[in-house]
Amino acid sequence: MTRARLWLLLPFGALALVVLLVPLPFAPAPVTRELTVVARQFAFEPPVLRVNRGDRVRLTLEASDVVHGLHVDEYGVDARVEPGIARRVEFVADRAGKFRYRCSVSCGPLHPFMTGELVVSPNLPFVRAVGLTLVVLAATLVSLRRLPPGGAPGTT
Amino acid sequence: MSTQTPLQREPHDRVGAARIELTRSRWLRATLRSRAFQPALMLVMLFFFVAAVLAGLVGTPAGNHNFAIVFVWIVWWALLIVVMVPFFGRMWCTICPIPGPGEWLQRRGVVRRTPGRLRSLGWRWPHRLRNIWLQNAGFLALALFSAIVLTRPDVTAWLLLGMVLLGVVLSVFYDNRVFCRYVCPVGGFIGLYSLTSTIELRVKDTRVCMDHATKDCVIGTPQSYGCPWMVFPGNLGRDAYCGLCTECLKACPKDNIALNLRPFGADLLVAKGRRLDEAYKALIMLSCALLYSAVLLGPWGWIKDWANMATFAGWTTYAAGFLAIAVLGVPGVFWLIALAARTAAGVAVPIRRLFVDLAYSLVPLGLTGWIAFTAGFVLVNGTYAVSVLSDPFGWGWDLFGTRSVPWRPILTEVVTVTQVALLLVGLAYSVVVAYRIARQQTASEAQAWRGTLPVSGFLCAVTLTFLWLYLG
Amino acid sequence: MTERPTRTAGRTRGEIVALAALVVILVGFPAGVLLYQFVVRPAVADVRTIDLLARVPETGGITPETIKVAAGEPVRLRVSVPDVTHGIAIGPGLALDLGHVDPGQVKEVRVTFERPGRYTVYCNVWCSPNHWRMRSTILVYDPARPDAALPSDAPDPVIESLAARHVDLDAPHEAPAVPARPFASERGARVVDRLGPALPADLARPEWRRRHSPAQAWARLVAAGLARDEAWDAVAHLWVGALDGARLEAVATLFRKNCAACHGESGDGRGPGAAALAAQGIGQHGGAAAPKKPAAFTRAGSMLGGTSELYYAKVRRGGMGTGMPSWGPVLTRDETWMLVDYLWTLQFRPARAPRV
Incomplete structure (x- = not known):
């Protein structure tokens, strides 16, 4: 990589760092949310749960047809639920972003694809990823504008 | 090809610079030249193939505990899209056991070179089908049934058996690997995405081939068969249709064939050989990665019900929507993008030419999109493989003591980071490729750069859609 | 084609090995698997094994529907489930509950029915709208008097x-x-x-x-x-x-x-x-x-x-x-x-x- 190109990309690197690290203001007071999730073959109702960071989530889990389970990625929640016997799960939504919850008990053919989404606002990972995409796109286009002729991708 | 100012800076077989010839290694050269090389690998794969078919037919119908589902759609698929295609191109085609029975019957031998010509009726493959349109259609047809095929062991088994049978039937009528080259629904995209791979088979010096009268690699020698993929290595400019079967390495009396290590994506810039069927493949694959991410990994149960054929009307709607997006919607938008690119660049290239050429810029993002999609379920369901290894048929066996390993998603915290990283690399790479392709059609760099802008917008929109599905 | 005899011999050996491998893979391997599962395994079992397949009633329920066992005869019940989770228990009065059996799982229990009678294998987890039909019968007879009326029929x-x-x-x-x-x-x-x-x-x-x-x-x-x-x-x-x-x-x-x-x-x-x-x-x-x-x-x-x-x-x-x-x-x-x-x-x- 030429020195000139390096200088060119430096501002974009800085911009990327800003996008990744800048704290964004967000401060609704945490509340306790009573939510009910009903599992059926092969979906959760509601499909998307929206809470704010810091909220205490009290989930009542029900199954309407056969035995299902609930595994929430990265929240360590794992519960088995059978029709007629509601389960209660409680956790504090202390991490922001989108986390999938999945059925953890084989429940039929499409079981591996039985998922729902827990969206903990502010969804900073998504916002930052979008920002980073725009930075990467801009950096790529700008570097192409100044590209000396004859270079090929994969060769730097 | 009608380009305004064709700027082929390099000969087509030497696009890019760095190549490392792997076949300089005596050991590797000897291995590849051994007649046993390909059959040995195929036989090993055939063992797993038979295990998958057997498990699908007589094992438990519970897919997550059946070798057929777990080892075909999780383990094989992940190895294919994450390791084999990006790094080794068509290496899967080297070891794939599916065409084996047909090929061996046709050759009347597994390892040896049987004298004389192949035993088939020797029909000629129709000219109109000498492309990958059949493969495009086959892939789409399978995609419509993916929720069924991916989850039912018996359906998977019958599909695998059906492919072998089709291979055998075709080998009765036609010489060589007509099935692999023109029919196999997986082969089409492996070929297209192999353009990015870091491995290539090429001749060392094209002039040697031009001067070589007997063309042993095409017609065969006592030690080798003529190219089963019906390719002339001397003319080979890109990876798409070389099945890496290594017959030409065994044939070439001038030792002019090499296996090279090369930079990612080099073949995407080879202008010769770009065709509408391949361009469509690039668009279909991109659409399917998005659609699968939404249908299979998304939270919407009603789409899954449709895809799962809960009702016929639902599935019909799903199929119509799927095809409308993959065959008309996305290609239609991309056609407009090509139009915009032409206007922005101010060139008079035919729009169809630009549409086809620029579609190859979708390959890097398509590939990383598929890898991102795969990352979304492989680490989650990988533990099934550990348990299925011990109990492949779901009969309560415990071969290696791992049957009771529970299902547990692993490394979910790195999945999204990986997905974002992959998509951004794919985006940047696609933009660079788009620029270079545009540069082949324009007189100046400024024109090419302007022409790249609409394509970049399209690529960016696709990336953001992926991000929304995975993170939003 | 002219080939030197030595090379032909070498190639033939390779071909024989490949053909042998082909036969083993295509015939021997599947036959071996099936033979082991359905002939060898039952033959070497220490006690009689009764395979129960538990499915939702729409596709067959619990099969076999009736099993005859002699009182005092130790048997192994092996339950497998292909579709959705079932809870398999046997009553009355046996305190025999295998709990949830998930799809693809195989659960075994060794039991000896001491007293003659009519026992019911049933599902105790809601599994389908016909869940309540999901039952089969174990007839435990007195080996001394195989034809005597069963006490639980009173x-x-x-x-x-x-x-x-x-x-x-x-x-x-x-x-x-x-x-x-x-x-x-x-x-x-x-x-x-x-x-x-x-x-x-x-x-x-x-x-x-x-x-x-x-x-x-x-x-x-x-x-x-x-x-x-x-x-x-x-x-x-x-x-x-x-x-x-x-x-x-x-x-x-x-x-x-x-x-x-x-x-x-x-x-x-x-x-x-x-x-x-x-x-x-x-x-x-x-x-x-x-x-x-x-x-x-x-x-x-x-x-x-x-x-x-x-x-x-x-x-x-x-x-x-x-x-x-x-x-x-x-x-x-x-x-x-x-x-x-x-x-x-x-x-x-x-x-x-x-x-x-």
Whole structure:
């Protein structure tokens, strides 16, 4: 990589760092949310749960047809639920972003694809990823504008 | 090809610079030249193939505990899209056991070179089908049934058996690997995405081939068969249709064939050989990665019900929507993008030419999109493989003591980071490729750069859609 | 083609190896797998293995439907499940519950049936709208007298007695009066203490209470001079007194596993099974009659007009054309009485039903 190109990309690197690290203001007071999730073959109702960071989530889990389970990625929640016997799960939504919850008990053919989404606002990972995409796109286009002729991708 | 100012800076077989010839290694050269090389690998794969078919037919119908589902759609698929295609191109085609029975019957031998010509009726493959349109259609047809095929062991088994049978039937009528080259629904995209791979088979010096009268690699020698993929290595400019079967390495009396290590994506810039069927493949694959991410990994149960054929009307709607997006919607938008690119660049290239050429810029993002999609379920369901290894048929066996390993998603915290990283690399790479392709059609760099802008917008929109599905 | 003999020989050897490998892979390997699973494994087993395949009734239920075992013969029951999670248990009176068996899972249990009789393999997890049909039978015979009648086929004296008195199990039994305020069995305990010997003698006898409805007992108490609310509290106390502690915990589990899917965890008749039955029109009377929904044990009118022995008989006989299965082949008589007592708990002190 030429020195000139390096200088060119430096501002974009800085911009990327800003996008990744800048704290964004967000401060609704945490509340306790009573939510009910009903599992059926092969979906959760509601499909998307929206809470704010810091909220205490009290989930009542029900199954309407056969035995299902609930595994929430990265929240360590794992519960088995059978029709007629509601389960209660409680956790504090202390991490922001989108986390999938999945059925953890084989429940039929499409079981591996039985998922729902827990969206903990502010969804900073998504916002930052979008920002980073725009930075990467801009950096790529700008570097192409100044590209000396004859270079090929994969060769730097 | 009608380009305004064709700027082929390099000969087509030497696009890019760095190549490392792997076949300089005596050991590797000897291995590849051994007649046993390909059959040995195929036989090993055939063992797993038979295990998958057997498990699908007589094992438990519970897919997550059946070798057929777990080892075909999780383990094989992940190895294919994450390791084999990006790094080794068509290496899967080297070891794939599916065409084996047909090929061996046709050759009347597994390892040896049987004298004389192949035993088939020797029909000629129709000219109109000498492309990958059949493969495009086959892939789409399978995609419509993916929720069924991916989850039912018996359906998977019958599909695998059906492919072998089709291979055998075709080998009765036609010489060589007509099935692999023109029919196999997986082969089409492996070929297209192999353009990015870091491995290539090429001749060392094209002039040697031009001067070589007997063309042993095409017609065969006592030690080798003529190219089963019906390719002339001397003319080979890109990876798409070389099945890496290594017959030409065994044939070439001038030792002019090499296996090279090369930079990612080099073949995407080879202008010769770009065709509408391949361009469509690039668009279909991109659409399917998005659609699968939404249908299979998304939270919407009603789409899954449709895809799962809960009702016929639902599935019909799903199929119509799927095809409308993959065959008309996305290609239609991309056609407009090509139009915009032409206007922005101010060139008079035919729009169809630009549409086809620029579609190859979708390959890097398509590939990383598929890898991102795969990352979304492989680490989650990988533990099934550990348990299925011990109990492949779901009969309560415990071969290696791992049957009771529970299902547990692993490394979910790195999945999204990986997905974002992959998509951004794919985006940047696609933009660079788009620029270079545009540069082949324009007189100046400024024109090419302007022409790249609409394509970049399209690529960016696709990336953001992926991000929304995975993170939003 | 000209080939040197030495090379041909070498190639032929390679070809033979490849063909041998091909035969092993295509024929030997599958044959070996099937032979091992279906011939070798059963042959080397130390005891007789009975393979039970448990599926939703729509695709076959529990098979085989009938198994004959000699009393005292050790057997291994191996349960596999292809579709959805089932709970496999065997009753009555065996305390044999394999728990959940998930799809693709194989669970084994070694058992020896000591006493001859007719036993039922049943599913105790709601698994389909026809879940309640999911049963098969194990006939345990006396090896000394293989043709003797099985003891568990003897008629149930309570149901016999009801029939002798021409009690129609399916007749409506609405209570003439229902309480105006929530029950308080604790208050009822004080009322009964206060009454002491003044409590009508019949009401103190468990046998009388089994044959009479709470509404009848209430009428007696009101006739004896108690205020209406006080009388209900006393009835509540008398009807739930027997069930507490470990027994309550055990019967609550029994209820949740076998009844809650339709009747609801709280007994309100609104379990997910109720909705599934209604949606599919399964197990409901034909004709003009209103569809029969699962009973709500929390509803005072219908509950307080019925007697324990009536509910006992209904549970053991089943709903006759509704989705209510017969529990006689599954539960012991003792368990059935406990279950009836639990139903009173749901009616009289709903808040105190144990929760998970």
